[in-house]
Amino acid sequence: MTLVKQLRFFFERHGFYVSTRLADRLGMKVKSVRLFFIYASFATFGAGFVMYLTLAFWLKLKDLVYTKRTSVFDL
Template sequence: MRSFIYNIRYFFERHGFYVSSRLADKLGMRAKSVRLFFIYASFFTVGIGFVFYLILAFWLKLKDLVYTKRTSVFDL
């Protein structure tokens, strides 16, 4: 079982980690620039999702505060 995991790891190290360098060669750029683009893009997409979550949470909380049903006049 352990050698199977090492074989998978070796396969991905051998074939999977050349994505940015092959893409950079096709685009005529440096591989470092392509890697930085992917890093910044991943931070941006995670950040957008988190901000969207905070906006929805604030909106639902505000909606609950505004539309609370009061049972009587004395609940004000």
């Protein structure tokens, strides 16, 4: 496997699923969203990666706050 494929596999496996969730919400392909983040990172010298990490933190925080409860008695 080439280095690029290994890096892609690592980030797809251990990422925060920001690209997947954003693509689902926008109705786009996941690959297009990932390419946008890659191009934005190169164009803005890392600001796209910072934006990605911010979205990952925000989504993780949202998941912690809005957990689905099966019953009223689960509080």
